[in-house]
């Protein structure tokens with residue numbers, strides 16, 4: 045019998061997946077990249093390339109079928125949200141690889157379906173109505189509302205808070221314009237801090253990685269601005285309970301489960317889920333610097349039937365802050381030197397940072413660390429005030 049080399053398939057092979065692809069090779073596997081862009085920068089780390097859209101599983105499967113006799117498909121990884129996650133699940137099902145079922149992925153990435161299923165299955169979530177393009181707007185609960193695309197082209201875009209029914213129509217129009225399926229979620233507006241809990245599920249067994257706080261610019265745009273760890277203890281406990289209920293209710297068996305929720309001081313409610321390996325500086329910067337944890341490497345382990353590691357380090361209080369193009373314009377060319385000398389924040393650079401949101405772009409990032417949560421808070425509060433007053 046012909047001996048073939050063990051290979052791992054990565055759904056997407058762009059700049060954001062370069063590290064993942066390099067790491068697949070470092071672990072001794074061949075890397076098979078799938079990307080619709082034949083010039084995708086991650087292809088240089090691939091042993092085989094599949095040029096096909098990560099949004100259409102059928103053509104990805106067809107092209108992979110042609111490679112099947114040359115490689116031993118041993119696992120699949122996805123570090124890209126939205127439809128790529130669903131494609132990964134369909135490819136996994138077709139080639140009998142370890143990942144979640146396609147219908148589970150489909151629910152999680154479409155926020156219209158996700159909200160309905162969470163309610164149906166008793167997982168705490170904001171009330172939500174879904175409005176399709178051209179449909180009459182009728183909401184069965186009172187404002188304030190949070191309006192967003194059900195599945196967006198770009199993250200943190202087309203979102204708004206609506207205080208009265210009169211503003212609803214234009215908010216829904218903006219959300220639909222950013223929505224790849226022509227649908228908007230009109231959700232009950234929930235106050236509180238944004239918590240992201242990150243857990244492995246491996247054959248149904250949970251391994252907690254971290255609970256972090258998400259920072260955003262608040263109204264009107266809700267741009268994602270970064271992350272803080274550790275999260276408040278009470279929030280962490282509420283988030284852990286919700287995460288368990290959600291994983292069980294949806295039957296998630298093998299994936300990294302990143303779940304975003306609001307914690308209002310009493311309870312947590314879920315508004316977004318992810319089943320891919322994440323990004324936004326979390327695997328690249330935040331987790332290695334705060335808990336010395338390599339999410340990507342553990343993702344490869346999970347894909348090839350090994351158990352991910354349990355993190356052992358207590359978090360070093362860490363604050364990862366993206367700088368917007370407008371911040372850098374205000375702060376001038378030497379902004380990083382000023383941040384370092386005044387607040388001890390170090391510049392960080394990672395692939396996949398540039399992310400356009402409405403009319404803004406993330407243009408850089410800085411990271412702050414301190415011995416205690418209080419010391420970190422003091423420094424980052426002073427930094428935020430300085431940045432605002434620039």
Ligand SMILES: Nc1ncnc2c1ncn2[C@@H]1O[C@H](COP(=O)(O)OP(=O)(O)OP(=O)(O)O)[C@@H](O)[C@H]1O
Pocket residue numbers: 170190192196198199200201203231232233234235238258260266304306315316
């Ligand atoms: N129902 C809600 N009530 C209050 N605030 C919300 C609600 N839903 C979302 N938000 C706020 O808006 C931010 C962005 O929302 P969400 O996480 O759903 O979108 P996103 O991360 O931009 O999504 P994607 O990456 O899929 O485009 C959240 O971090 C949260 O602060």
Ligand SMILES: [Mg+2]
Pocket residue numbers: 304316
């Ligand atoms: Mg989010």
